[in-house]
Amino acid sequence: MRAWSLSIRGICIVGLSLALGCGAEAPEDAPQGAADPASILEPLPLPAPTAAPVPEALPDIVARVNTHNITNDELERAVRSAEIQAGQALPAQFRDQVYRSVLERLVSFHLLLQESESRGIAIDEAVVDERMTSLKANFPTAEAFETQLSDWGTTLEILRGETRRDLLVELVVETAVTSDIDVDAETTRAFYDQHTDQFTDGGGAEARHILIGLSPDAEDDDKMAARERAESVLTDLAAGGDFAELAKAHSEDQGSAANGGDLGQVVKGQTVPDFEAALFALSPGETSGVVETPFGFHIIQMIALEEASTVPFADASVQIREFLVRQEQQARTEAFVAKLRATSDVEILI
Numbered sequence: 001m002r003a004w005s006l007s008i009r010g011i012c013i014v015g016l017s018l019a020l021g022c023g024a025e026a027p028e029d030a031p032q033g034a035a036d037p038a039s040i041l042e043p044l045p046l047p048a049p050t051a052a053p054v055p056e057a058l059p060d061i062v063a064r065v066n067t068h069n070i071t072n073d074e075l076e077r078a079v080r081s082a083e084i085q086a087g088q089a090l091p092a093q094f095r096d097q098v099y100r101s102v103l104e105r106l107v108s109f110h111l112l113l114q115e116s117e118s119r120g121i122a123i124d125e126a127v128v129d130e131r132m133t134s135l136k137a138n139f140p141t142a143e144a145f146e147t148q149l150s151d152w153g154t155t156l157e158i159l160r161g162e163t164r165r166d167l168l169v170e171l172v173v174e175t176a177v178t179s180d181i182d183v184d185a186e187t188t189r190a191f192y193d194q195h196t197d198q199f200t201d202g203g204g205a206e207a208r209h210i211l212i213g214l215s216p217d218a219e220d221d222d223k224m225a226a227r228e229r230a231e232s233v234l235t236d237l238a239a240g241g242d243f244a245e246l247a248k249a250h251s252e253d254q255g256s257a258a259n260g261g262d263l264g265q266v267v268k269g270q271t272v273p274d275f276e277a278a279l280f281a282l283s284p285g286e287t288s289g290v291v292e293t294p295f296g297f298h299i300i301q302m303i304a305l306e307e308a309s310t311v312p313f314a315d316a317s318v319q320i321r322e323f324l325v326r327q328e329q330q331a332r333t334e335a336f337v338a339k340l341r342a343t344s345d346v347e348i349l350i
Helices: 072-086 092-118 125-136 142-152 156-178 185-194 220-238 243-250 273-280 313-342
Strands: 061-065 068-071 199-202 205-213 262-266 287-293 296-305 308-310 346-348
Touching: 061 072, 061 092, 068 072, 068 092, 072 092, 072 142, 092 156, 092 313, 092 346, 125 156, 156 313, 185 313, 205 220, 205 243, 205 273, 220 243, 220 287, 220 296, 273 287, 273 296
Parallel strands: none
Antiparallel strands: 061 068, 061 346, 199 308, 205 262, 205 296, 287 296
16 A cells, blocks of 8 residues: 655655755655655656756856855756656756756855855854764665765765765754744644545556657747657557556657656646646557647556555545644745845846
8 A cells, every 4th residue: 555645736845956065965755645646746846847948068167156166067966966866867848948947956055155144154064974884874885885976977976075064054044044943733633634635545557658758949840840749659559558668669758758657656746737638548558649738648557457546634634734834844944045145146048
């Protein structure tokens, strides 16, 4: 039995976007029991449907935050961090959006880091040691950890420095923004009562899909060509083609194509709305027509459907409270960063 999930689009804090610090541990999601999503489940930060083009060859300095220069190396490592957290490579059609989103997060990070310096905040090296030990514990051996550092293109010294900076940012947020946040029992209960139908145990669809990817700002000719490719794959399916084999051959979802398009269990609220509507309109064994979403054109197949039941408030209350606290933390932190930015010299150079 899959763990219950709170699936409210527009309320959930996206958990797979880049953490403020390059070396930070992955942020927690809103209460959710589903497995790590594939690309249609918003794997990397997508702040807007379009974004100004990012040059293929980045300049040495991509942004300035007061006295700090954000280098192309720092940006590239931050993007790699986002990919690692997402568990997949950056889809080419979203490069501009993701790079700009990650750069904005780096700007926020350095504003907060500089604020920690202004406040004279310091981190005990024993705390850094503890966090480093926690990071290393994610790997079965010291050799595996060293191999991962090499894959990341970093060193133990660099990672330690990034970890120290992450801790400074965490501490300035805690002391300046979120230390007095509390959510009482009445607020928690009210949230549950307003969204009872969203607290479910089970109710997921076992599904797979084929994606013909498309950039959100694609020209009409490119969009037409992508749709025609999707229609061609649908024709092959109707002629008796094997879904899994066609997914391996044609799908551009790097998170699922190699597995025959398998998405595992998908719960309501986990995917983009158009995909969800098409999936849950199917019966087990049925395949959709061509479905358009911001990611491109999909062909979706429902394999099985599990009925849902409502989770009692007593079982959901702790996670609801944690979620509401995180939501308030995020809102306050964004407002605090906006205030810092308004009094800072920030220059984006790409």
